[in-house]
Amino acid sequence: MEIKLCGIKFKNPIFLASGIMGDNAGALKRIAINGAGAVTTKSIGLKPNMGHKNPVIVELDEGFLNAVGLANPGVDNYIEELKKIRGFLDKIGVRIIASIYGKDEEEFKEVAKKIEPYVDMIELNISCPHAKGYGLEIGQDVDLSYNVCKSVKSAVNIPVFAKISPMVNIREIAEALCNVVDGFTAINTVKGMVIDINMKKPILSNKFGGLSGKYIKPIGVRVVYELYEYKKPIIGVGGIFNGRDALEYFMAGASAVQIGSAVYFRGYDVFNKIYKEIKEFLDKEGLELKDIIGIAHE
């Protein structure tokens, strides 16, 4: 199931999503040896960021609500983490996608330029729903999103994907960005809230957070289906727990998928499991992965 995205080979199309086990070298390495075709870093910014206070996550039956608030050690420190594992990941053929964020195009560009030598692709986080002044606050502004993408794209030579929120007008943002980015990652989490009825308070210290897991799969499939008409490669993400979920995303138009919450619900080896489930389906149908990408549009 080897694939090529923007000229880059991936040993398989099942990647780690940003925000899960991406805090440091040890975590990324563990995912890499569990069969992921690529690992995506936590979203990295210019300076170290403490993020929000705890609680930053609410466990739900089949997903999470989280508001980590873009906590990260800053690009310079994170590069030290990447240096520890870059060689090993190269050796076992696992690609690294850097998720990055910034407050404006300048900050995005600076982070992108710094991190470029250590990664294979860049994913622009213009869709995180729980960080003031970042993420979705940029993604909701089509012009600002365009400027960020254009500025990063002009600064680096590796592929640049924009990560899209399901809470924006997909047509508007896709039309604006499709001529400037190399592809889309969809979707980021959906803004939500969980209240503890005994404490009578929102659980997250940030009150609002991003909903992930099984809850958002139909939303993600819909966004990928909508994005497919813009003829750019798409990485599908949102509630993929098993091979069937991944296949829905492929048929909607995704060329690869990212796994997040399911790492918790099915274990760190979820990548191998999903790989096997997809392969079984394709073998049974006598099809190859490329045959089904976007097939639901026919």
Place this chain on the structure above:
Amino acid sequence: MEIKLCGIKFKNPIFLASGIMGDNAGALKRIAINGAGAVTTKSIGLKPNMGHKNPVIVELDEGFLNAVGLANPGVDNYIEELKKIRGFLDKIGVRIIASIYGKDEEEFKEVAKKIEPYVDMIELNISCPHAKGYGLEIGQDVDLSYNVCKSVKSAVNIPVFAKISPMVNIREIAEALCNVVDGFTAINTVKGMVIDINMKKPILSNKFGGLSGKYIKPIGVRVVYELYEYKKPIIGVGGIFNGRDALEYFMAGASAVQIGSAVYFRGYDVFNKIYKEIKEFLDKEGLELKDIIGIAHE
């Protein structure tokens, strides 16, 4: 648990949501005798509407994806249905909320004026995500939404609530509407898609549909929490399956709740069940309903 909304008494705050068992008099009556404080009609338009072809609904583990497409017999025929049960519902103290839709302010107004004598409240559907030219296509346009609300409000003397989509900028729409409507209902379903991987097609004939049920509860609670600051009564709806879910909505700021998907998952008597669950919690805590409305904001 009697409540008052805009001067109207309801015997309890647990209502039927629009779109479930609201197609005709028989269905509404069945819900009424199962303990609902009010029943909300299917969304009614000026003319009969066949809606979309089947499949119009996808059963999910804990919710639905539906694209009925505003199917309804038209306001004149529907009034005949209401006449059959109005007297009985009055006698057992169950209120009727008319959900209505139209293509513009004129159509909304006409439907509202016709149906006003047969109902207690009007809910404006400016949020249905699966009908071309209606619903969310109006709700995404703040000016058009404002005109619709203003025009209906000026034409009728009963309370008018606007039903809000979670897919719009809540601050924008709430600021525009809060001085013209009597309250908000939140949320409508979230636009999604389910693909049958064996058939390799979206299941719904309309391809896209509205996601309901447990999946969207954290999104609904979030929107109610955001709307609460505009100081209008709110009817909370979206994934309320049990008393705990309802309590989250009350604490986020809802004065009443509507039940949709749970009618299927817990049976037609879900209204009585949820009533009992809320009451048990309040009794245990020594509180009344009014004490907890919006308490998560404190």
Place this chain on the structure above:
Amino acid sequence: MYEVCKIINIIDETPTVKTFVLDKSFKFKPGQFAMIWLPEVNEKPFSFASENSFTIAKVGPFTDKMHKLKIGDKIAVRGPYGSYFKQYGEKILAVAGGVGAVPIVTAVEAFNAEITTILGARNKDELLFIDRFKKHSKLLICTDDGSLGFKGYTTDLMEKVLKEESFDSIIACGPEVMLKKVVKIAYEHNIPVQVSMERYMKCGIGVCGHCCLDNGLCVCKDGPVFTGEQLRKIIIYK
């Protein structure tokens, strides 16, 4: 949710009715139905004709498409749904009109009882499942044009039979006018009756309320098989 099935055989039952045999079996109870989805066409409810077949009359655009399917084609099926025929007593009268024979034949085959079947159709070419009925019951045939058996409606023959013989219970499926009459006759003879109703269905699972009867019962979920008790008020005193 859907079971995607391959058509492995197609049987021409009558000039307007075909049976589609599938490669997958469903554990259904007699009278239950499934929703059959043809992508880009529509989705409609059909009674099971056996654990792996549906018998379908050509009556509109959807069934036209069904009749054009070939062996090897795929359909998507969800179900079984709905209520079913229960065996009340040892001696049962089954009344089947037109394609109403489909759920009835499955009940006749499933019951462990002495059964008399009244099978009616417009003419002899449209009679369904004669062999299956004969194998499991005493079969009385009637046709509107008298081309085979008794000339007249199933309900006419039913009244005649009930004058001569008594039954513990009655089951019936057919056009709605026939069913109303069956319920009325059964009531007059004080015999418990179950009938399978038909309605245009949208969700098929009791959610949308589209197929609700005036008493609030959903044909898709509370039905399609109702007892005379459930229907008498709305059918007879309406």
Place this chain on the structure above:
Amino acid sequence: MYEVCKIINIIDETPTVKTFVLDKSFKFKPGQFAMIWLPEVNEKPFSFASENSFTIAKVGPFTDKMHKLKIGDKIAVRGPYGSYFKQYGEKILAVAGGVGAVPIVTAVEAFNAEITTILGARNKDELLFIDRFKKHSKLLICTDDGSLGFKGYTTDLMEKVLKEESFDSIIACGPEVMLKKVVKIAYEHNIPVQVSMERYMKCGIGVCGHCCLDNGLCVCKDGPVFTGEQLRKIIIYK
């Protein structure tokens, strides 16, 4: 998800350590922890001190707030989480430094074995659970300032003890420098060892990766109790 608990008793263990007794019990295993949430303050991991109590040292803003709570106040608890101390062998050496005594005392109480406990603290006032340790083990005390028992670190006393006596396994909890030394000493004596680690945790359930060690193990999910085998590579050869 959270269990909201009322504080029914508060015990001053030392000048800087309090035990909070709750109205609810948790089925924990020795060494497991829970996340304690104080709304509008923060949420932090704490080892269970018993099925219904947590023993907490005042070390920062969150524990300051905890220490200000009164009987009748409520806290929200989620857990138990993480790995736990397993009993290897019949003769066990337990090494507890400072508030590291909390998970160790629950293991000493839970094990069915001959146990020697080395309990250390800065000075005699900071020694925890002397009675509980005495009741279930042979207790050896040491203090940094010599105000009670052996003068010196727990690991100094540990080396002394191991010269005179042999053990089937070792368990330990305390400051990280102490733990590293415990693992090293155990390795030199070829004795299996388990230690409970501490890290700043965010999610507490192995998702965010924040508390991952260099080998990819999460302190919150794979730990907090690790075997010497799991740690030796990153602790000793780092």
